[in-house]
Amino acid sequence: MTLIVGATSNDAALAFIEIGAVVLALSILARIAARLGITAIPLYLLAGLAVGNGGIAPLDVSSDFIHLAGEIGVLLLLLTLGLEYSAAELRQGLRTGVRPGVVDAVANFTPGFAIGMVLGWAPVTAVLLGGVCWVSSSGVASKLLSDLDRLGNKETPGVLNLLVIEDLAMAVYLPVVGALIVGSGASKTIATVALALAAVGVILVVALRWGDRLSALLSPASDEALLLSIFGLTLLVGGLAQQVQVSAAIGAFLVGLALSGSVQARASTVIGPLRDLFAATFFLVFSFSIHPGDLPDVLIPALLLAVVGIAGKLLAGWVAARPVTSGTRGRVRAGTALIARGEFSIVIAALGAKTTDGAHLGALAAAYVLITAIVGPFAAKYADRLTTLLPGGGGR
């Protein structure tokens, strides 16, 4: 590729126009979402569905770039998900949050897995659907808590600790499903799973024990150098992970987990804007790949799963908040903050895009995220009124 600055290349001009139009369209969606007080993810997905697959605005020239940008988006998304919590917070989460974490996993993973099996999907795809249904959107949850001024509430540490546990659970879940997807033959699959788990174990131990030193290595850098080194490190580790059949996304997630201390906070700040740009593209590209024709087929299971998934999160929130709250209202509020699924669910569905039934998984995940990400914020806002509807409700 030659430099395009000052060149007369027509392709470059077309590419600029296409990319510019796409990003501007995304910006309008982000504004609408902010106005509605919901995450922009469902809107990105809807937009992708509307224009993707030979829709109204086919992209020719920039298609490759947009797709690559989407891939980078997943890496940055998972990097920041890994960066979200410090080593100390992960340790604290492990100490206090295991019980609610188990309830959360059982109540929310099982229905997805079961529906996948009932639909006659491959077991791997069913496991992926379980994952899609399991993980709350930590982005939505923390935004809700802060927007609704609930950070001081008693139930909030319970909610946040549960998100930490989910984050840690993903560190194990993602590599395992990654290995299962690639897996050919039982023994080889077991070997890959073992390798993946060993890698995660090593990285977690390094992060929890010596994360400070890794961070110290990076911390003297200027913001510019820090941005470049983290971006480079993420892509490099992601690429290497992909080479050894562990998904690139997982590699990026582990990079995020491994960084801690002051570098962690600075890294989130410098990488944030870049993440927003690329991740938006990822959600768009993800929904490009969904055939709108698949949606009617998955609508009923998606609605069913959403209802069960909302109940599952209310239960998980209840259990997580129970030790720290004194009444039902706080416990219900905790559950409602967790209802929305988002970035993790879409990433999990994207991992499974190439499996048998992957297309259906994508459509189902999109519908599921759409429903829960819209219901969640409203449920959280009106949680206290919801409590009065409970049997014996209205009490504290």
Added chain:
Amino acid sequence: MAEVTETQLPGVGVRHEFATSTGERVAVLSHRTGRREIAVYERSDPDACTTVLHLSVDDSRTLSELLGGNPISETVASIQRLEGVAIDWIRVRRDARQAGTTIGDGRLRTRTGATVVAVVRGNETLAAPGPEVGIESEDLVVAVGTSDGLQQLRELLEA
């Protein structure tokens, strides 16, 4: 000084709360970014709170200045940025064995690894006390150390 409870909020920061002398419960939320929120718990639902004030870093400094800024709070804020270091407020029990002795006599640091950074007695605060400073029953001891060390110190002062 009232007893202050500290709660970690993963991904957000830390929350300190206490009950005022009129029985109102107040929380101060310190975001990682340095932003602060002051919230008051509701009487009808003690788990919920209403945020009264959102403060920028500058605002909080102004407010603490107006309230009569205390060296302890400055210390607390800077300590919380260190990993593995905790701060605790320990009320010396009325019949505690340590009561009536000095910090040096009790060899508190040697035994627990935790350092007493202030002793609050009534309205008086003895900041950065030396080993000769005595510990009386009902004093509020502010100490810094590892969470294990602070636990040991708590056991000493409450035994």
